[in-house]
Structures are given as structure tokens and as C-alpha cells.
Amino acid sequence: MQTLKTVMSPHVKVISPEATISEAAKQMRDGGFGMLPVGENDRMIGAISDRDLTVRALAEGKSGNTKIREIMSPGIVWAYESDSVEEGARVMSEHQVRRLPIVNSEKRLVGIVSLGDFAVESADLHAVGATLSEISVPAFK
Template identity: 35%
Template sequence: MNTIRECMSQNVATVSSNQTVKEAAALMSQYNVGSIPVVDNGQIKGIITDRDITLRSTAQGQDGNIPVSSVMSSNIISGSPDMSLEEASQLMAQNQIRRLPVIENNQIVGMVALGDLSTNQMSDVAAGHALSNISQPNKTT
């Protein structure tokens, strides 16, 4: 069985909750990623995405000097390294997320993106299913 440990990125850039949004954006640019886990004292506290920065900071007229904690998502959906690719795909689809922090012993050990799953031939169907669910608009009334 293939696990996400086999396809996750292991060198994960992180920011602390008191760093600025500008610093987080600079790291995203440097590492060419769309999200960065927020870690304080070794514990994951949230995740900040390029979308969070755009919608919760820039679109609100904020400058880049506000703390990451004011725009990060704190409801963390995470996986474990031994989770199967199919389980990860299902979790991502259910929660409509494209990136999944991988946690082991309460520490972040990696990140897996939808693209990582789709590059594994065993999970093409699962990744396709996840993408179709993630890409559907939320049904709000």
C-alpha cells in the first residue's frame, strides 16, 4: 500500500503566528508554495495560504505588517505519514482543501498537495475524485 510518506514534501517552511503576512508571502515566493504551516513552539497552530493573504489581508486594505495569526486558518485538517494515498485524497475532498499538513508525534513532518497525489499512478482516480469535489462551489443558501 502506498502511503503519503512516500510522496509528501519533507522540507517544509514554517512561520510563527507573530511573524508578518509579508514575511509569510516572501517565504511562499521563495519556496514556490501556496501555503505555509503556522508553528509555535513546535506545535502546528494553523496554516496560511496565498488565498488567506489575498482575501483576509490585501482585499481588506491591510498592509503586510499584520501578524500571520490575524489571517491564518486555525481549523487544521491534517494527515499522518502512514495514511494511504486514497485516505488522504478522501480527507482532502471532504474538507475541500488542496494541501494537507502531515503530523507525527505532534510535529509537522511534511506536506502533501493534491498535485503530489496525482503524480502517483496508484492514486490518479482518488486524486481526480478529490479535485472534482474540491473544485465544486460551496452550496450556501
């Protein structure tokens, strides 16, 4: 069984909800990230993605000084590093997310898995295609 630990990227950063969206955009650009978990009091409380920056900030005329808390996606789903790749794909499909934070047994953030990681690292390209198809179904009309 291939675990999420074998396909995850260990290079993940957390950003404060009090940081600005400009700071988030710069961290994403500099790190090549499309999503940052938002952490407060040693807990993940949400996430901010490049899509949030576009749809919830730029399209709404927010300034670069807007706090992440105002536009982040609240709540966050995650998986354990010991979970199978299939379980990670199931969670991503169920919640329609393209990036999934990975925690260890102490629930400490240790990495992140993207749909692209599955495509590069997984031998089961059929499962990758099925996951992408399920993630891409519109959540609302």
C-alpha cells in the same frame, strides 16, 4: 498500499502567528509554497495560504506588517505519514483543502502533500480527479 510518506514533500516550513504577512508571502515565493502551517508553542494552530493573503489581506486593504494571526485560517487538519494515499485524499476532500500537512507517529510535522503530489505520484488518476472535484465544490453560496 501507497502511503503519504511516499508522495509527500519533506520540504515544509512553519511560520509564527506573530510574523507579518509580508514575511509569509516572501517565504511562499522563495520556497514555491502555496501554504504554510502556522505554529505556536510547538503546535500547529492554523495555516496561511496564498488565498488567505489575497482574500483576507490584500482585498481588505491590510498592510504588509499585518500579523499572520489576523488573517490565517485557524485550526488545521493533517494526516499521518503512514496513512494511505486514499486516506489523505479522503481527508482533503472532506475538509476541502488542497494541501495537507503530514505528521509522524509523534505528531511532528514531517512533510506536506498537495493535490499536485497525488497527480504526479499516484497511479490512480481517477481518484485524483474525484478528490479535485470534491475539493472544488463551493463550501458556501
